[in-house]
Amino acid sequence: MKITDEKVTEYIQGLYKPLNPFLGQLRKEAESRNIPIISKEIERLLLTMLQIQKPERLLEIGTAIGYSALCFIMSGNVGHITTLELQEKLCNEASTNFEKAGVANRIRLMQGDALESLKTLSKEFRNTPSAPFDFVFIDGAKGHYLKIWKHCMDLCGPGTTIVADNILYKAMTAADEYLDVRRNKTIVNRMREYLNYVTELPGVTTAVLPVGDGIAVSVIEG
Numbered sequence: 001m002k003i004t005d006e007k008v009t010e011y012i013q014g015l016y017k018p019l020n021p022f023l024g025q026l027r028k029e030a031e032s033r034n035i036p037i038i039s040k041e042i043e044r045l046l047l048t049m050l051q052i053q054k055p056e057r058l059l060e061i062g063t064a065i066g067y068s069a070l071c072f073i074m075s076g077n078v079g080h081i082t083t084l085e086l087q088e089k090l091c092n093e094a095s096t097n098f099e100k101a102g103v104a105n106r107i108r109l110m111q112g113d114a115l116e117s118l119k120t121l122s123k124e125f126r127n128t129p130s131a132p133f134d135f136v137f138i139d140g141a142k143g144h145y146l147k148i149w150k151h152c153m154d155l156c157g158p159g160t161t162i163v164a165d166n167i168l169y170k171a172m173t174a175a176d177e178y179l180d181v182r183r184n185k186t187i188v189n190r191m192r193e194y195l196n197y198v199t200e201l202p203g204v205t206t207a208v209l210p211v212g213d214g215i216a217v218s219v220i221e222g
């Protein structure tokens with residue numbers, strides 16, 4: 001089930017314009033091939049947040065073919081991106097897209113399980129005095145958001161924004177009556193654990209927003 005009214009969503013999506021023709025074409029391609037990418041509403045929300053925050057270093061979990069990473073870097077408001085993807089085939093496509101867009105030198109793509117890549121990053125940045133990332137976008141490995149959060153903490157600091165997408169998971173997170181198939185129960189329970197954790201954690205301010213498929217925006221207090 002959609003978490004927002006369909007007519008309202010259609011209206012909001014009607015206001016959407018791609019950042020540039022390259023991204024417009026890439027979105028069409030991804031949608032026609034059923035490759036999951038950020039919704040138009042989430043794209044606009046994130047680009048607005050990046051315009052406000054202008055993060056120097058952004059960490060993304062879940063690259064797919066690189067659509068969202070390309071939006072972020074091509075917005076001109078992000079200095080450098082590190083993006084993590086499990087599937088080799090998708091990594092190859094993402095690399096090609098980064099090359100085509102002429103931004104490959106500003107995006108580091110790490111292939112493998114996100115938790116392993118996060119461990120590698122923690123080791124790499126162990127001795128850096130300031131937080132390595134000022135913006136984190138979690139958009140992969142749905143059942144693992146809380147683990148990802150915990151692994152990310154070494155890489156974040158005061159002022160870091162952490163955004164988790166699909167957090168309401170077709171309304172299923174909000175109520176069991178919306179569960180479509182039984183096997184989603186584990187993911188749903190884990191999404192709830194994530195939300196309980198980040199909304200109660202001292203030193204973190206979190207907003208849960210019914211945009212797209214639900215988004216949680218957390219900021220580490222300074």
Ligand SMILES: C[S@@+](CC[C@H](N)C(=O)[O-])C[C@H]1O[C@@H](n2cnc3c(N)ncnc32)[C@H](O)[C@@H]1O
Pocket residue numbers: 036037038061062063064065066067068069084085086087090112113114115139140141142
């Ligand atoms: C929703 S897609 C990402 C879409 C992308 N952020 C965009 O909007 O263009 C989620 C991605 O997470 C990847 N993924 C799933 N489990 C993962 C894991 N354990 N480690 C790294 N990536 C993972 C999937 O292969 C998939 O490509």
